[in-house]
Amino acid sequence: xxxxxxxxECHPLANEIGEAYGEMxxxxxxxxxxxxxxxxxxxxxxxxxxxxxxGVSHSTMVRLAHFLGYEGFxxxxxxxxxxLRSTRLEYLRLGDQNDGRCPPLSEIINFITDRVLSLGDGxxxxxxxxxxxxxxxxQNIISLESSSGFGFIxxxxxxxxxxxxxxxxxxxxxxxxxxxxxAQKDCAVLVANFSPPSNSLIDMLHMISERGKPVVAVTSxxxxxxxxFACATVVIQKESINQNLWLLKAHAAAEIMASQIRKxxxxxFEVSTLLHH
Numbered sequence: 001x002x003x004x005x006x007x008x009e010c011h012p013l014a015n016e017i018g019e020a021y022g023e024m025x026x027x028x029x030x031x032x033x034x035x036x037x038x039x040x041x042x043x044x045x046x047x048x049x050x051x052x053x054x055g056v057s058h059s060t061m062v063r064l065a066h067f068l069g070y071e072g073f074x075x076x077x078x079x080x081x082x083x084l085r086s087t088r089l090e091y092l093r094l095g096d097q098n099d100g101r102c103p104p105l106s107e108i109i110n111f112i113t114d115r116v117l118s119l120g121d122g123x124x125x126x127x128x129x130x131x132x133x134x135x136x137x138x139q140n141i142i143s144l145e146s147s148s149g150f151g152f153i154x155x156x157x158x159x160x161x162x163x164x165x166x167x168x169x170x171x172x173x174x175x176x177x178x179x180x181x182x183a184q185k186d187c188a189v190l191v192a193n194f195s196p197p198s199n200s201l202i203d204m205l206h207m208i209s210e211r212g213k214p215v216v217a218v219t220s221x222x223x224x225x226x227x228x229f230a231c232a233t234v235v236i237q238k239e240s241i242n243q244n245l246w247l248l249k250a251h252a253a254a255e256i257m258a259s260q261i262r263k264x265x266x267x268x269f270e271v272s273t274l275l276h277h
Contacts, residue, residue, distance in 0.1 A: 144204060144205075
């Protein structure tokens with residue numbers, strides 16, 4: 001999509017509207033034309049604001065969604081959001097292959113913004129809230145780090161400390177024995193793993209689960225083997241286009257969790273970290 005974002009003619013929603021346009025009433029046509037020309041508005045403005053700008057009633061926007069086969073307007077809105085994400089993704093991937101052009105700065109900023117906004121997709125927002133509740137309810141956090149999850153854990157600890165919660169950090173020696181000793185006191189476990197989990201990690205989580213300790217899992221997708229042990233699972237979907245952009249999203253999730261914990265408690269925390277392989 002260009003700086004004035006419109007739907008590509010080959011996008012499924014554009015095809016749906018094009019095929020049904022001749023059968024629409026004048027009001028539906030006005031609403032459909034607005035949707036095609038203003039996908040950003042459809043994705044981010046309220047339905048009433050969109051209707052006002054399109055010169056139709058908000059019920060017309062709902063009727064348009066039903067006319068196109070969607071259960072409601074929110075499903076049509078989500079289609080627009082996904083279209084913006086996928087188009088920007090393709091543009092960023094191919095931008096500098098097209099006559100040497102680089103994507104405009106506004107496109108890059110919009111793309112990064114969309115990546116962070118995707119943290120709120122589906123149940124993820126409520127899962128982040130539950131995860132924050134679990135961690136805020138204790139003063140002792142055991143973090144199980146892998147090489148893939150180190151960046152998230154490190155940023156989470158830094159963010160927690162920066163927001164005023166004093167954090168005492170200690171490193172545990174590798175192995176189930178040291179973890180078992182640390183888990184004898186009241187604690188919660190935070191595990192961040194964005195690659196297939198090792199057998200040693202699964203063994204550790206089995207032991208933690210048998211002790212009745214709450215586990216917060218941060219993963220790159222579902223289903224995940226970690227979910228069976230977790231009372232809350234936060235998903236940070238990986239992006240194939242650019243590892244640094246995905247890391248930015250992971251850092252944003254860590255910031256959000258630390259911010260939510262600070263709102264819930266002024267506790268000081270002892271964070272025990274254990275690196276597993």
